[in-house]
Amino acid sequence: MSCDFTPTLLHGYLDDELDAARAAEFERHLECCKECTAALGAEESLRSSLQRSGLYENAPVALRKKIRAGLDAATASSAGMRISTWRMIAVAATVLIVAGVSWFSWPRAGKDSASTAPFTVAEIIDAHVRSLQPGHLTDVTSTDQHTVKPWFNGKLAFVPPVKDFADEGFILVGGRLDVLGGQNVAALVYSRRKHIINVFVLPTKEPDTAIHLPGLRQGYQWRHWRRQGMEYCAISDVSDSDLYELAQLMYQ
């Protein structure tokens, strides 16, 4: 073989990875070596085929979505707790199925003054389910009532009473702003043995009531009452006895 250059050098030249001196040397060699000139031509041709044939495959959109969901799950949420995706889906599916079957208007069904409540059961359940989606539970995350309560200042036209009942087994997780019946309301979030309880609070001009009988739909319990110019609705998937206990604590 007449060519005394190592054949790999040609690739370094092709890839523009030779230093200036070696590249110049190789160029001088090319002028007199037909073999290397032909070989370089073949490599350039192969490269252009590879680059012009649309071989690069971009990530599918579905993969991008799956990865984002995975990242969400691996990121500590603001409330410090995670609601798994399947549970979210199960909850959403239940809402859809049951909503189609039974559509009655609450609290009109109740026999006492609850009939004037400014929101419907469907709205409360929607708000509760929405809050369980990752990152939606709380705007302010704190177990300290003296942090949660002032947080609402300036965000609502009223100040909701906020108390922690950790000693009684209801841990204050935080609070957030929500909308019920087109009205801004405060949502207080408690946890009870890993279950989430939302307590919606908004001002009312109606007189006080007792804690109303429990409502149950789609596996969610709620308790509703009015006390000292505030309307309360607590909703959760905990048992009614737990919910009633919290309602009594808040009622005092």
Place this chain on the structure above:
Amino acid sequence: MSGYDQGKGSDVLDAQDRARFEQLVLPHLDAAFNLARWLLRRRADSEDVAQEAMLRAYRFFRGFHGGDARAWLLQIVRNTCYTWLEKNRPVELMSEFDEELHPQPSTSPEALAIAGDNRERLTRALETLPPRFREVLVLRELEGCSYKEIASITAIPIGTVMSALARARQRLHRALTQSTPQEASREL
């Protein structure tokens, strides 16, 4: 060698980590998927493994101290692909890498001009190469990586990247020649 902490990933990442990851690493998802696709050859497997690699990268993200995020990610993708291959298709990894280099490519530029601009033919030819040849070609020709980047992604010494590419290209030329349609191969 730019290794990443294989031992332990932190699984408590916060919103700030997430934002940084979105900014630095997630833009290279296409590169991650493309490499996985060419190493594993099947789209469905590539999606699974690219996803696994991306989430692994996220867990190791606190061990990433700046620099070339694409190379860092592709290194993880590559390792995840090889682990997957070892487990699911070990035979593919048994092919020999260090074979003797023949001095000249066996395809003429003319034959390539006729046969090479065909996506399917190129795909088939690339897929017949052992993974270690395929990956340097994909990184160089499709991803546009420098020798330095290829070295850090594939964990081969930088001094051998050039010869690895030379061998890989030679193998590809040969694969293309072998898959040339009957009429053409009779002439060669």
